[in-house]
Amino acid sequence: MDSSLDTLPKIGAPATRALTGAGYSSLRQLAGVPRAELAKLHGMGPKALGIIEAALDQHGLRLG
Numbered sequence: 207m208d209s210s211l212d213t214l215p216k217i218g219a220p221a222t223r224a225l226t227g228a229g230y231s232s233l234r235q236l237a238g239v240p241r242a243e244l245a246k247l248h249g250m251g252p253k254a255l256g257i258i259e260a261a262l263d264q265h266g267l268r269l270g
Contacts (some may be wrong), residue, residue: 209233217257220249233258237267244269254267 207251209215211234214225224247230236230261236258244258255269262268 208246209264215257217254218249219252221247221251221254224249233261236269237262237265238270240270247250265266 212232213248214222215234217225224242225231225236226250228247230239241255241259244255
């Protein structure tokens with residue numbers, strides 16, 4: 207799985223809606239955001255967080 211920093215990774219629709227609703231439209235924007243903050247978004251579950259973390263890791267980035 208290769209992820210682009212300019213798009214969101216392939217996560218479920220509820221998680222994608224949660225991110226776009228919070229103003230995030232690309233993986234790059236998620237770097238440094240606290241994991242706990244993302245976990246509070248409605249529709250964001252452990253699986254989606256894991257996918258985001260793995261995608262960030264591919265680029266040497268991390269959640270905050």
